Amino acid sequence: MKIPALVGKKDFDNVFKNSDTSFSSGPFLVILKKNEISSTRTGIIIQKKFVKLAVNRNYIKRKFREIIMRSKLNSFDAVLMVKNKIEEFDKLKVKKNFIELESKIEKI
Template structure:
């Protein structure tokens, strides 16, 4: 399955308006729109006010992208990753567990 990033504001707006599924785990949430294409489009909304250090924001993005690579969906979808609230004590193990749970919930929907 091909991975591509969302580029335009209109792509993000489409997902916020037409989302088929909302899933959350810990501080992270996911919005999904199912498509008939064999492509996964992804985007991140990890604001600096919620995850202060760039190192931690990048770690969260890499973890989310790695989770997408290990998925095996039957059809394509658009996905946006969000941080729901401020993360004061960023724990990498906790972030990995949150993304593992998100992966489990997403696979359950397919």
């Protein structure tokens, strides 16, 4: 099942300026905003200078989309940002951070 994406600067700016809640785990920051449509849209911001390899950036994207699909969020815009450089990419640490993020999302 494909998750709709936030498209364009206007959508991202709306989430940043009018966010309902945000939380972080490790280098990851999730920002949530209630929207008017019935589905949850996602946006992912991973700068190349923070995560060097494309394989690792894609892994992070897949894990975030997986969390959103498993969660029962309806009518939200969700943005994932990597806020600091990940020096040594370790999948176990990333999984641990995403488990923590998932538990925070489930509480909403």
